[in-house]
Amino acid sequence: MKALHFGAGNIGRGFIGKLLADAGIHVTFADVNETVVNALIERQSFPVKIVGEDCVVETVTNVTAINSTSSDVIDLIADVDMVTTAVGPTVLKIISKSVAQGIEKRIAVGNTSPLNIIACENMVRGTSQLKEMVFEHLSTEAQQFASQHIGFVDSAVDRIVPPAEAGETDPLAVTVETFSEWIVDQTQFVGEIPSIKGMECTDNLMAFVERKLFTLNTGHLITAYLGVLAGHETIKESIEDAAILADVTAAMQESGEVLIRRYGFDKEAHAAYIQKILGRFANPYLRDEVDRVGRQPIRKLSPQDRLIKPLNGTLEYNLPNSHLLKGIAAAFLYQNADDPQAVELQAMFAEQGFDKTLAHYSELNVDAEVVTLAHQAYLALK
Numbered sequence: 001m002k003a004l005h006f007g008a009g010n011i012g013r014g015f016i017g018k019l020l021a022d023a024g025i026h027v028t029f030a031d032v033n034e035t036v037v038n039a040l041i042e043r044q045s046f047p048v049k050i051v052g053e054d055c056v057v058e059t060v061t062n063v064t065a066i067n068s069t070s071s072d073v074i075d076l077i078a079d080v081d082m083v084t085t086a087v088g089p090t091v092l093k094i095i096s097k098s099v100a101q102g103i104e105k106r107i108a109v110g111n112t113s114p115l116n117i118i119a120c121e122n123m124v125r126g127t128s129q130l131k132e133m134v135f136e137h138l139s140t141e142a143q144q145f146a147s148q149h150i151g152f153v154d155s156a157v158d159r160i161v162p163p164a165e166a167g168e169t170d171p172l173a174v175t176v177e178t179f180s181e182w183i184v185d186q187t188q189f190v191g192e193i194p195s196i197k198g199m200e201c202t203d204n205l206m207a208f209v210e211r212k213l214f215t216l217n218t219g220h221l222i223t224a225y226l227g228v229l230a231g232h233e234t235i236k237e238s239i240e241d242a243a244i245l246a247d248v249t250a251a252m253q254e255s256g257e258v259l260i261r262r263y264g265f266d267k268e269a270h271a272a273y274i275q276k277i278l279g280r281f282a283n284p285y286l287r288d289e290v291d292r293v294g295r296q297p298i299r300k301l302s303p304q305d306r307l308i309k310p311l312n313g314t315l316e317y318n319l320p321n322s323h324l325l326k327g328i329a330a331a332f333l334y335q336n337a338d339d340p341q342a343v344e345l346q347a348m349f350a351e352q353g354f355d356k357t358l359a360h361y362s363e364l365n366v367d368a369e370v371v372t373l374a375h376q377a378y379l380a381l382k
Contacts, residue, residue, distance in 0.1 A: 001024070001025045001026070001081050001082070001194065002025065002026045002028070002079065002080040002081055002082070003020050003025045003026070003027050003028070003080055003081065003082040003083070003084060004027075004028050004030060004073070004076045004077060004080045004082070004083045004084075005017050005020065005027055005028070005029050005030065005083075005084045005085070005086070006029075006030045006031075006068060006083070006084070006085040006086070006087050006091075006095050007029070007030075007031060007085055007086040007087040007088075007091075008029035008030070008031035008033065008036045008037065008040065008065055009031070009033075009036075009086065010161045010162075010163065010164070010174045010175075010176075011086040011120075011159070011161045012029060012031075012086040012087075013029070013046055013048070013060070013172065013174050014048050014159070014161045014174035014175070014176040015086065015120070015157065015159045015161060015176060015180060015182075016084050016086050016120045016157070016182070017029060017060070017063065017084075017086075018048055018058075018060050018176075019180075019182060019196055019197070019198040019199060020082070020084065020196065021060045021061065021062050021063055022060070022197065022198070023194070023195070023196040023197060024062070025062075025081075025082070025194070025196070026062050026063075026064075027062065027063045027064075028063070028064050028065060028066060028076060028080075029063065029064070029065040029066075030065070030066055030067070030068035030073050030076075031065065031067070031068055032067060032068055032069060034067065035171050036065070036171050036172065037065040037066065037067055038065075039171050039172050040063060040064055040065035040172065041064055041065055043172065044061065044062070044063055044064055045059055045060060045061045045063065046059070046060050046063070046172035046173070046174070047059055047060075047170070047172065047173055047174075048060055048174050048175075048176060049173070049174070049175040049176070050175075050176055050177070050178055051175060051176070051177060051178065051283065051285030051286060052177060052178030052179075052283070052285070053178075055285060068095065068098070073098050073102065074098060074101045074102045074105050075102075075105065076102070077098070077099060077101075077102020077103065077105070077106065077115075078102050078105035078106045078108075078109055078111060079111070080115065081113070081114070081115065081116070081194075082115070082116050082117075082118070082194065083099065083102075083115065083116075083117045083118070084117075084118045084119075084120055085118075085119045085120060085121065085130070086120050086121065086157075087121070088121065088122075089121055089122070089123050089126065089129075089299070092119060092121065092126065092129065092130050092133065093133050096130060096133035096134045096136070096137065097137050099117065099130070099134045100134045100135075100136075100137030100138050100142070101137070103115075103134070103138060103142055103145070103146055103150065104138070104139075104142055106145075106149075107141075107142060107145050112149055113149075113191075114149060114150070114151065114189075114190040114191030114192075115149065115150045115151070115190070116150070116151040116153050116189050116190060116191070116194075117130070117131075117150065117151065117152050117153065118153045118154075118155050118184060119154075119155070120155055120157045120182065121157070122157070122217065124206075124209055124210075124213065124304050125154045125205075125209070126154065126155075127152045127153055127154045127155065127188075128152060128154055130152065131152035134146075134152075148190075149190060150190060151188050151189045151190035151191070152188060153184050153185055153188040153189055154184070154185045154188060154205055154209075155182060155183060155184045155185070155205070156181070156182075156183045156205060156208045156209040156212050157181070157182050157183075157212075158179070158180065158181040158182075158212050158216055159176055159177060159179065159180040159181070160176070160177045160179075160280060160283070160286060160288060161174065161175075161176050161177075162175065162286050162287055162288045162289075162292070163289075163292065165287065166287075175285070175286070177280060177283055177285075177286055179276075179280055180198060181200070181208075181212070182198055182199045182200065183199075183200045183201075183202055183205065183208045183209075184199055184200070184201055184202070184205070185201075185202065185203070185205040186201035186202060186203055187203055204263075207259075207262075207263040207265075210259060210262070210263070210309075211259055211263075211265070211270075211273070213305075213306055213309065213310075214252075214255035214256065214258065214259055214306070214309070214310045214313075215252055215255065215256065215259075215273060215274060215277055216277050216280075217305075217306035218251060218252060218255050218306045218307065218310055218324070218327070219248050219251065219252045219274075219277055219278070219281070220235065220281065220293050221293060221294065221300055221306055221307065221327065221331075222247065222248050222251050222323075222326075222327035222330065223235055223238045223239050223244060223248050223281060223290075223293070224238065224290040224291075224293035224294040225290075225294055225327060225330035225331055225333070225334050226238065226241075226244045226247060226248070226326075226327075226330055227239075227241070227244060227290040228290050228291075228294060228330075228333075228334055229330060229333055229381065230243075230244060232244075232290060233289060233290060234287055234288055234289055234290060235281050235286075235288040235289075235290060235293060236281065236282055236283065236284065236286065236287075236288070238281075238290060239278060239281040239282050240282060245278070247323055247326060247327075248278070248323075249274065249278065250322075250323040251323035251324050251326070251327050252274045252277070252278075253271075253274065253323075254310070254314060254319065254320055254321050254322075254323055254324050255310035255313070255314075255324065256270050256271075256274060257314070257317070257319045257320075258310055258313030258314055258316075258317060258319065259313075261313075261317045261319075262313065262317075291336055291339075294334050294336065294342075295336065295339045295341070295342070296339065296341045296342075297331045297334055297339075297341055297342055297345050298341040298344060298345055298361055299341065300331065301328070301331055301345075301358070301361040301362050302361060302362065302363075303362060303363045307324065307327055307328050307331065307362075308328070308362045308363075308364070310324060311324050311325070311328065311370065315370060321370070322373075322377070325370070325373055325374045325377045326377050326381065328358070328362075328374050328377070329374055329375075329377035329378035329380075329381050330381060331345075332345070332349060332354060332357075332358075332378050333378070333381060333382065345357070345361070348360065354374075354375045354378055355371050355372070355375055358371055358374055358375075359371060
């Protein structure tokens, strides 16, 4: 079995690419980073440091790479059994044209064997969004072919993969935590579902997408924003601050009540899941900087993302939300001159004020009580 994986960064190599290769699948990484691409071509392997209670280094083999701007990508899509991505939401649109051209070539060479495409991104139903982008580039005939022979499989992914450690000279070295979760929508595959250890199938994906979004992502981001305000540099330092730990735990409990009402999660099991997440934040072997986690506040204040979506859930079920509002307020105190979204947020905030800025990005009603409460939370934090 052969797979093409877009994105040879730390998540691509340390998470999805590793799981595929460990399952005996030959993986070709597609990326624009020539240093990484050339190293993968030359070595056809890379080390992954896995850190938890113990530290182990595993070598991933049976891999190679190509430049993602090369026409070889189209040839590969026409031939492989699986396409996966770990490129970030904004890059999906860029690669969608190549995917479409690969599908057209698949038709031209008469390849009717199943192809399953899985976007492994930090977004809700990212593969369905990629499918829409791909179909914009396809002829009506090719759309019909894709509907029959190509599965666009949504997934939920969870693994903390920080940037390279300071002083690391190997461009392929990557460090990951022990925990990983890759859950896929089994109803969307075409043909036989591949057996990949670490890939879990479900027919209720949204429950797991929102469990991860409302717990890991919500807690991670609020830890980062409160950590910045307290002068901490890393997630570990931040979550070891007793005041931040209390706020983050309470915010995750608020979002958790939404999940329990919406999907019937067991209360005690979810409480244990929250504690597991908090333990991951405190992993002493992971240097996860608050600025990395806090970046792109505009995206994270959008209606379907980790702050506003759980907040809307609390409004739907008439549940407490004061700690989620504190996290939202903290986003307005996040300043990072190297992050265009942080700069844009602060510029609009200075010009329009808190209520209009929050309403603009979150799509909450500017006159809603919850916006007023968020503003009060901002003033209290400030």
